[in-house]
Amino acid sequence: MATKVLMPQLGESVTEGTISKWLVNVGDTVKKYDSLAEVTTDKVNAEVPSTVSGRVTEIVVQEGETVAIGTLILYIEESGAAGEAQASPAAPVVAAASTEQPAPVQKQAASPVVAAKAVESGTKQRYSPAVVVLSQEHGIDLARVVGTGAGGRVTRKDVQAIIDAGGQKPVETAQADQPVVDQQAAATVPATTAPVSGTPAPTPAAPVDIPVATGDEIIPVTPIRRTIANRMVQSKHEAPHAWTMVEVDVTNLVNFRNQAKGDFARKEGLNLTFLPFFIKAVVESLKEYPMINATWAGDKIIVKKNINISIAVATEDALYVPVIKDADQKSILGIAKSVDDLAARTRAGKLTMDDMTGGTFTVNNTGSFGSIQSQPIINSPQAAILSVESIVKRPVVINDMIAIRSMVNLCMSLDHRVLDGLICGRFLQSVKQKLENIGPDTKLY
Template sequence: MSETNTNHRGAVPVTVPHLAESLVSATVGKWMVKPGDTVRQYDVICELVTDKVTTEMPSPVEGVVTELLVAEGAEAAVGDPICLIAQSGAAHAAGIGGGMERDGTSAEQLQTAAVAQAQSVNEQSMRPRYSPAVQMLAAEHGIRLDDAPIRGTGIGGRITRKDILAYIESGAAAATRRQPQTQQPPVPAAEALQPVRTSGLHLSEEPRIPSIEVEHGDNREYFIDVTPVRNAIARAMRQSVTEIPHAWTMIEVDVTNLVNLRHKVKEEFLKREGVNITYLAFLLKAVVGAIKDYPIMNSVWAVDKIIVKRDINVSLAVGTEESVLTPVIQQADRKNVAGLAREIDELARKTRAGKLTLSDMQGGTFTVNNTGSFGSVLSYPIINYPQAANLTFESIVKRPVVIKDMIAVRSMANLCLSLDHRILDGVICGRFLQRVKENLESFDETTNLY
């Protein structure tokens, strides 16, 4: 037992669990308890932030929190104690006080197993924390956030801007307003929320608006707290641009036939699979096909050698209100278009609901980002370290193009590629992009999704 325990008889040290093979430490993002609080087994006691994900840390035992050993924002190594919990009399009598359950399971093993259940415990832990964007939208529509029965889909049950919009569209907002608006006739919800499409966007939902946590300030400035997740992103981005000599190239693709194909199959696919089929699924199929032809794109730099990965695990850049995460589709080259569409939908839902696990984030070998969903037509992505390349799919827009000396209106999109110039050169990347272009332009209304 640790020296700290001698000062707290019967106290169990809660340690940082071994979350993944490559992780050696985690940061305490936020404490949910304070000394003197009584906790039950599996109650969330803090948020642990890693370079991959933020996970809720459950209590391995029932008892009273006696001491917090690690401050918020501080880092602790795997196996280091972060707090002490004095077990309740019943739990101590059952044999947990000796660090072992009656069935022989140690408190440390119990704690590690409890982490797997953390995603479903205390779903409302962040519900009372409203971003300024949420508060402003709620005020505009006369919604009292503390009283309205709005289901939060953000991390820990947090209410997002999309939740407010869905609540308004349902018509429930009018029934829960304390004082109905009588001065002016209300704008119909569907009409007020109708998105404006002027750039050929192919969105399945409204773009996410980042939320901010305002600390304090005056009428000239305000401060935004840097969260542990934002710190982790900053470290990764700094490492990427510092160590990797970035280069960039772009190619234009005619996706008219792909647009026609998706329009033809999307309704039937939704009925059959229960998910939307997006352009991203076809892009991934085209990319993994090109990587098979040019496997050097699926590699990492190792100083005295280049390591080429045999498995093609595609990292998807998914934006949330708080950050950008890159969950991974494992062995994407073994999946058809329908399988990729299901994987994309599942990972996107888990990311935005804060349900990603460490296994969802590991093993990526090549990153794809659908920047076109925000209307972008040209971007310069930062490489997802330590990968060799990052490809973005820009917005599909109709443009006049010359075909056999005649002008035609076609659906066009740009593919942008950032590359590690230690590994890749213009020739190989140019050929790779040409192959992606050929694969995308080969899709037509006869393409089999399965």
């Protein structure tokens, strides 16, 4: 009997992955730990390794299809397995056909005759939870969809093609069969589809017919952009966001950094930016106010022991949030090296699963593109996020006199289920004090 290969767990809080590219074909022989496919999630790109040695007999999930963690994606007949001689000779043919590119959009929706025959056959198609959820959100009758997957299985890409084409047209002669959810994958429906205890699930937005004028550019939503969108909606729906801000006089920090950056670059081979100073102040304040370093867990609040700082790194088409592990144990130099390394590997597409997991608090450097004020969305399941805005010179009253100072806004969004304004205000004042006290005695190492 063939071994089932499932979509693996691809990181903390990751609920689904997209097969971006198959690295094997039906009939290929693979060894244990050989890479089978490239997978994209909202957190990282990764490869799925083979769990056994043998021959690929069927590819279940097609390129571009997004499925839940634990979903069957591939069959491998193990080397020397007794079931190899009994394998159906037709199976490789069906699977091989399924690896071809999907048919054009107009072939995705069945004609009334085809739909009627599907109903008359008396057989119920099985659908993955991801397909069922997407079809229900957009009013797609799965009984009228011609699948391009293995054995005619309806894939997420098939449903998305119908949505992109403007949805299904009413067909009076076709009956709407209720979909049968694949029970093996049912337990892995993404958490984004489930309502939070005590709160209603967000109502999916109805498809909007937006007129397209000559010269308009239509950009298809990529799997990673769609996943980011879903996670942002989930965070805003589940966590009651509150927002607060303090302004900080960082004149002394600017002067100190300007004096130290030349020697630092010569000794360490990297630029000394402002971000490590802000992260250092944050982690020291998190040790004073550990409740900020917490997460909501339904019937309890978990205060995390480790202080792992997530940082936002943007690429041309996505936003990644790699993690500086044990940031409270690092010097400013150590934090600077971690930031530089994670940013470089993010843009090179070389992040690992470990790089993306375990974050307990996020520091977002929105000031790098000139922002002076923002309301960041919490990086769920964390309880708070801090945005460091742009440092600007402006007149400030000091001892009843006007002086030109370098000022920065620190903007904090918090999960009001976990945190209240009092503790967050104290936390921000602690960060502010540490930043304003930076001077010639500040240790970089």
